[in-house]
Amino acid sequence: xxxxxxxxxxxxxxxxxxxxxxxxxxxxxxxxxxxxxxxxxxxxxxxxxxxxxxxxxxxxxxxxxxxxxxxxxxxxxxxxxxxxxxxxxxxxxxxxxxxxxxxxxxxxxxxxxxxxxxxxxxxxxxxxxxxxxxxxxxxxxxxxxxxxxxxxxxxxxxxxxxxxxxxxxxxxxxxxxxxxxxxxxxxxxxxxxxxxxxxxxxxxxxxxxxxxxxxxxxxxxxxxxxxxxxxxxxxxxxxxxxxxxxxxxxxxxxxxxxxxxxxxxxxxxxxxxxxxxxxxxxxxxxxxxxxxxxxxxxxxxxxxxxxxxxxxxxxxxxxxxxxxxxxxxxxxxxxxxxxxxxxxxxxxxxxxxxxxxxxxxxxxxxxxxxxxxxxxxxxxxxxxxxxxxxxxxxxxxxxx
Numbered sequence: 166x167x168x169x170x171x172x173x174x175x176x177x178x179x180x181x182x183x184x185x186x187x188x189x190x191x192x193x194x195x196x197x198x199x200x201x202x203x204x205x206x207x208x209x210x211x212x213x214x215x216x217x218x219x220x221x222x223x224x225x226x227x228x229x230x231x232x233x234x235x236x237x238x239x240x241x242x243x244x245x246x247x248x249x250x251x252x253x254x255x256x257x258x259x260x261x262x263x264x265x266x267x268x269x270x271x272x273x274x275x276x277x278x279x280x281x282x283x284x285x286x287x288x289x290x291x292x293x294x295x296x297x298x299x300x301x302x303x304x305x306x307x308x309x310x311x312x313x314x315x316x317x318x319x320x321x322x323x324x325x326x327x328x329x330x331x332x333x334x335x336x337x338x339x340x341x342x343x344x345x346x347x348x349x350x351x352x353x354x355x356x357x358x359x360x361x362x363x364x365x366x367x368x369x370x371x372x373x374x375x376x377x378x379x380x381x382x383x384x385x386x387x388x389x390x391x392x393x394x395x396x397x398x399x400x401x402x403x404x405x406x407x408x409x410x411x412x413x414x415x416x417x418x419x420x421x422x423x424x425x426x427x428x429x430x431x432x433x434x435x436x437x438x439x440x441x442x443x444x445x446x447x448x449x450x451x452x453x454x455x456x457x458x459x460x461x462x463x464x465x466x467x468x469x470x471x472x473x474x475x476x477x478x479x480x481x482x483x484x485x486x487x488x489x490x491x492x493x494x495x496x497x498x499x500x501x502x503x504x505x506x507x508x509x510x511x512x513x514x515x516x517x518x519x520x521x522x523x524x525x526x527x528x529x530x531x532x533x534x535x536x537x538x539x540x541x542x543x544x545x546x547x548x549x550x551x552x553x554x555x556x557x558x559x560x561x562x563x564x565x
Contacts, residue, residue: 187309221273288485300426379503382476384510418470443538
């Protein structure tokens with residue numbers, strides 16, 4: 166098999182991994198009401214379960230650097246992807262709330278490990294292939310989230326409860342999870358990471374800036390996912406059916422934007438694209454807040470989705486490029502900062518809404534997106550190298 170064919174198969178396997186993680190997460194999320202009914206959970210208990218998943222992911226990200234440095238992302242993915250899908254079965258068949266919390270921690274931990282490893286593999290494929298790939302990888306996530314959400318909704322409509330719905334989704338996902346295991350591209354383990362020095366490495370300042378940009382993007386995404394429907398329904402008087410269209414419209418815009426992300430990155434450069442994304446995201450949230458009708462507000466969400474969709478894949482890609490020989494450590498550091506935004510953002514919006522209004526909470530996302538634009542403009546204009554790095558050991562960057 167030619168090296169180009171191996172690269173293509175590895176890219177497809179990695180994109181499939183992103184899609185699987187998006188799908189299983191979506192099935193889990195849309196069936197949370199059924200989970201609450203199954204165990205008779207209170208709202209605070211549901212919040213604890215979601216928090217357990219998030220904490221498990223963040224803790225795993227902290228330990229991922231040494232593991233990936235010693236074994237390489239390809240070996241970790243071969244084990245962690247099927248294990249994470251199988252971990253969903255622990256949630257499906259948990260006999261009580263205590264087991265549910267433990268299963269959430271384990272599933273979240275495996276999910277966090279896969280997330281870092283998949284982004285590390287995608288970053289490695291970019292360096293080897295010499296062209297942007299991260300956008301289409303995260304488009305796989307968006308497509309998987311749409312498919313998983315529709316699957317979960319369909320199973321709910323068919324009258325299946327939490328256990329059979331989530332269990333069936335996990336069994337279905339296991340087939341591609343096992344099939345992709347042989348197709349990831351092997352990489353040479355980093356001597357520094359394997360020796361335990363990567364976690365103590367002094368990473369370049371841009372890595373922290375990239376993590377902050379990812380934090381802002383995830384904060385915006387989480388706020389739209391958790392609160393946009395309520396604003397459409399309560400604030401603008403939309404029916405439940407119309408209010409439910411806001412988030413799918415946002416996700417479809419995310420998917421479309423990510424499919425174009427790699428091409429735009431090659432033409433414009435990451436810094437210009439990120440700066441434009443921040444400005445357009447701010448305009449979208451301003452339209453969403455100022456809208457006097459639900460269709461206009463949904464148009465604002467579409468603009469937000471089409472804008473911020475490029476931030477997470479680009480920041481992961483740039484973190485890997487900027488980190489050099491500590492690429493995995495840089496990806497893990499930026500990812501940890503980013504996912505803090507996904508956990509804290511919806512909570513912060515809720516607190517603001519409780520003391521003022523939900524409209525005010527969304528208005529605060531305008532300066533958050535402007536911060537993305539400002540932070541991006543402070544970065545050097547890093548580009549994926551124009552010529553393939555066949556060894557995968559160099560990070561050839563140039564500034565334009």
